[in-house]
Amino acid sequence: MANMVQPNIPKLMTTNYGNWSIQMKVLLGSYDNWDIVESGFIEPADAAAEVALPNAEKTALKESRKKDKKALYTIFQGVDESTFEKISVAKMAKEAWEILQKSFQGVEKVKKVRLQVLRGEFENIKMKASENIGEYATLLKTVTNEMKTNGESLDDVRVMEKLLRSLTRKFDYVVTSIEESKDLSTISIDDLVGSLQAHEQRMNQYDDTSHLEKAFYECRSPKVEKMSHFAAAKEDKDVGTAMFLTYKGDEESKKNVWYLDSGTSNHMTSHKDLFMEIDETISGEVTFGDSSKIPVKGKGTITIVLKNGEKKFINDVYHIPALKSNIISLGQLVEKGYYIQM
Template identity: 55%
Template sequence: MANNGVPLQVPMLTKSNYDNWSLRMVALLGAHDVWEIVEKGLVIPENEGTLSQTQKDSLRDSRKRDKKALCLIYQGLDEDTFEKVSGAKTAKKAWEKLQTSYKGVDQVKKVRLQTLRKEFEVLHMKESELISDYFSRVLTVTNNLKRNGEKYDDVRIMKKVLRSLDPKFEHIVTVIEETKDLEAMTIEQLLGSLQANEERKKKKEDIKEQVLKTRVDSPKEEHGNATNTLWCSHRVDIVEVELM
């Protein structure tokens, strides 16, 4: 239960969602006021008999919070994954076992970082892709890089976006680079500016299509009217011949 009495659902860990799962779990454990015990670990003194009553009460509370954290972590695991951490005596140990199991040792982490860096470098907007969709792709990669220890500030991300947009945005990119200070700009502001430009382009294209359609349809209407006039005239001639 959260503090307001609303139950918080524990996310399930799968083979492919560890990064997102761990972020959600940190938030969940924090909401239950037990993340600190997971992060710092349960500290048990060598000789509990020498503790004062206040210290004993504090230790009892820490143990209780540790068990609560461990229980929440267990709830997010299937049977096979639970077996990997079932020997952990504290929430911190269980968390670290999962971290090692899913994020791998240093060498695996290095390989993952190299792959993500390459993925970031080759990112390029597709011709028919929306600005919002491209931003989502870029942020997904950069968020994965950050989770694996890489430092990517907003300016670097925005520069990457600007130099990898579709050529149809070349004009607005030039304007932004010449008139805007990226250091004072947020990713959300850049997204807003590019989306506004995208919307204006779409409206212009819609107008052009409408004008073109009107021009194409007009000759058909004129040709149709001329045919009707000719037919009517021919019909009148026939009637006059029959009456004579």
């Protein structure tokens, strides 16, 4: 007669009692023993009472005891050593199960509170301008894995949808392309991250030294206006105290005109629509020599259009809505290692 192969008995871990209890119910049910754990059975008051039972009830009592011992043994096998100490005094399976429920009730409450916090973090998390795709994807995976550990049912499609809708603005056209061309249910998270990283690398190619130098060479710039004023930026968040050389002419500058300035310490523009991405939490103000002040409303990456229609990118540009001219800081370029010949 062949030996019966018993299913693997799940081991109880304090971090997933809920999952363990579900698996144990299924396992005990497969042995036809869950009813004895859930409802228990009544033992006779003493030996004399047992002897007095009708034969049919004696047979039923014997069968209940047998089922109960099997169920109790299965529960014992499914816990670690420290947990076994809590239920080793139990004489019946129902008693052992109730001890476990009470013991881990507090743990489950803590997990529910933690899960609520993680759900809020999952909904609010967004990619920062300083992060790359790999770093942000790792952070998002960390949060989602912890949610799953605390009992959240979170499928990969939902995680990928969250990833796509929380990227920075420079990925907008990439996200649109992916949403139109890919069925997220047919790809993995790693496939999606790999695709985004490939797009990111192509975008970064346009931000290297050679491309940017070419961009400045081709960028249209009329003769620099002579009237200028030094201005100091009041420090707030990332806007440090610095001297700016900027222009306060009355005429409206064209959007694609950029002045190359050897006096200003930062790139600046008034055109918000030029920004691919912008951190609007960065603020401050610029004070001119005549004591007038204009506010800084953010900092980010902008696009410029060359004579041939090609677009290039410039990082660390301040958004100053009241500015009359677009300014390229030669000093900032020198700090980044560019060579400038006037």
